[in-house]
Amino acid sequence: MEEKSFIEVHHLSKSFQVRKKREKGHWRGEKKTIRALKDVSFSIDQGELVGYIGPNGAGKSTTVKILSGILTPDAGDVRIDGQTPWKDRKEHVKRIGVVFGQRMQLWWDVPILDSYSLLRDIYRLNDADYTKRLHELTEALGLGSLLRTPLRQLSLGQRMRAELCGSLLHRPRILFLDEPTIGLDAVSKLALRDFLKWENETHHTTILLTTHDMEDMAALCSRVMVLGRGQKLYDGSLSALLREHDRTRSVEIRYDTPDCMPSLPPSVRMHREGDTLHLTYATCDFSTSDLLSMLQKAGAIREMTVQPQSIDYLIADMYREMGL
Amino acid sequence: MKAYRSIFRLRLRMETQYRGAVLGGIVCQIFFGLILVALYRALYAGKPQAMPLSHITTYVWLQQAFFRMLLASDADLMDKIRTGGIAYDLCRPLHPYGFYYARIMAQKLMGSLLRAVPMLLFAFWLPTGWGLSLPASPAALLLSLAAWFLGLGCVCAMENITMAFTMRTLDPRGIQAMLNLLMMILSGNVLPLTLYPDRWQKVITFLPYAQMLDAPIRLYTGVSMPSQACQVLLLQAAWTALLIFLGCVLWQRNQRRLIIQGG
Numbered sequence: 349m350e351e352k353s354f355i356e357v358h359h360l361s362k363s364f365q366v367r368k369k370r371e372k373g374h375w376r377g378e379k380k381t382i383r384a385l386k387d388v389s390f391s392i393d394q395g396e397l398v399g400y401i402g403p404n405g406a407g408k409s410t411t412v413k414i415l416s417g418i419l420t421p422d423a424g425d426v427r428i429d430g431q432t433p434w435k436d437r438k439e440h441v442k443r444i445g446v447v448f449g450q451r452m453q454l455w456w457d458v459p460i461l462d463s464y465s466l467l468r469d470i471y472r473l474n475d476a477d478y479t480k481r482l483h484e485l486t487e488a489l490g491l492g493s494l495l496r497t498p499l500r501q502l503s504l505g506q507r508m509r510a511e512l513c514g515s516l517l518h519r520p521r522i523l524f525l526d527e528p529t530i531g532l533d534a535v536s537k538l539a540l541r542d543f544l545k546w547e548n549e550t551h552h553t554t555i556l557l558t559t560h561d562m563e564d565m566a567a568l569c570s571r572v573m574v575l576g577r578g579q580k581l582y583d584g585s586l587s588a589l590l591r592e593h594d595r596t597r598s599v600e601i602r603y604d605t606p607d608c609m610p611s612l613p614p615s616v617r618m619h620r621e622g623d624t625l626h627l628t629y630a631t632c633d634f635s636t637s638d639l640l641s642m643l644q645k646a647g648a649i650r651e652m653t654v655q656p657q658s659i660d661y662l663i664a665d666m667y668r669e670m671g672l
Numbered sequence: 673m674k675a676y677r678s679i680f681r682l683r684l685r686m687e688t689q690y691r692g693a694v695l696g697g698i699v700c701q702i703f704f705g706l707i708l709v710a711l712y713r714a715l716y717a718g719k720p721q722a723m724p725l726s727h728i729t730t731y732v733w734l735q736q737a738f739f740r741m742l743l744a745s746d747a748d749l750m751d752k753i754r755t756g757g758i759a760y761d762l763c764r765p766l767h768p769y770g771f772y773y774a775r776i777m778a779q780k781l782m783g784s785l786l787r788a789v790p791m792l793l794f795a796f797w798l799p800t801g802w803g804l805s806l807p808a809s810p811a812a813l814l815l816s817l818a819a820w821f822l823g824l825g826c827v828c829a830m831e832n833i834t835m836a837f838t839m840r841t842l843d844p845r846g847i848q849a850m851l852n853l854l855m856m857i858l859s860g861n862v863l864p865l866t867l868y869p870d871r872w873q874k875v876i877t878f879l880p881y882a883q884m885l886d887a888p889i890r891l892y893t894g895v896s897m898p899s900q901a902c903q904v905l906l907l908q909a910a911w912t913a914l915l916i917f918l919g920c921v922l923w924q925r926n927q928r929r930l931i932i933q934g935g
Binding site for chain 2: 416438457462
């Protein structure tokens, strides 16, 4: 028996019955089974900040909902801090916080402070502790001046911060975040990242972060799990994953004479925009010095930049390779 | 318990925010009340019924005043189920049935009281034969109040069952249209139950819909005598208990076979 981790997931499976569109002449549509999770296993230690990525429909949200005790899996076992979420639901949910990026837990028409008071009563927090925690969170999230504002008057960024505060009032030991940065502007996004880091470091809150935003992932998570078609495809460090798939470079180049056209192997993709040439090549094809000498043959280079592929392209490539 | 009370209070406060809706509701229900009363007056002019006219007008006004208690559901809750926002409510250390019951009750209580108080004052002010009569006796008033609370409990239990079904069909419109029709006819909103043929009444007054508003109105007008009150209140309590039990079972089963919509 291996050493017990904080979160242990063994052979988790879940499928849904979905009614297919009904064909002409048939009264009822046929039922289709969608296997959202197939035999997924992983473990997470206390205080870890783990990213959970995968294309839409991969089963990420389903996992989060099982771990937070909302859904019951068909098969498999989950132990979180010694408890099974869907069996010991009430005890379990006291210790977790959840943020669903596309949904709201706070009440739309009342000041957010009232929603927080409700959460205080729901989680049976004592007044002193609640006040202290609320103060700490509003400070860290910059919510102080907004507490008496109804939720409906807040911007999306403010709202997300308010939601996050609501999910953390009861000092959960684990925080599940399901696409928390969706639709946020750069400033809000950065603020949210800083906050999550702070919460993770100061309170050792274990965080499982689901996102499509690779920048978030890179900034926050040292460990990442990739899910595709309900299966776990990768579990390890983000940098190793990127290194493995980081096989192309893009080059922007400007010659002294604008219509210079270097002769390059056909594997190099090339297009011209004004007097700038854009090239993309695979690093396994030739070395940088080979490329440089080929480029220099065409004429004098005025300006040149070499960049790795953006992280989004990398992930898209990776999904493609994994057949997703 | 504190948590459920808290939800109740917050939902009460939320309900007081929609003042425009309250005003609109009052105007609309007064309009309907006047039309119905005029209709029954015409009916009585042609062929008087066994039930005195003042009973019927009182019945109509009480039905209209508490319209919102029977026939309005919490749009927020329905939306939550439809869009999957319910996920948050399901990961709280509470029983979701109780959570929703408290919410529904607050909405129905405050929503109907805000409309009922001005409407009943208006109906009192109307001349006899048009408006609301005084209760049959002080005892009748107290008993009908008790019956009204039990009726509220019964409506909320019924509504929570609708919620449970909505979680399966994911769209409340079909089942709501059907149930609202039943509600309007069998609760006495369309036609006072006291005007149905006696043999029909025996069956209809036994059904849960008659426990919500018809039972308290009968006690108020003295159609049910205070000596029969015990029987009336017991039947109401029995239905409320049964509906709450059924709702709990449905919620429990739903939780096991739940699908959350959208991502």
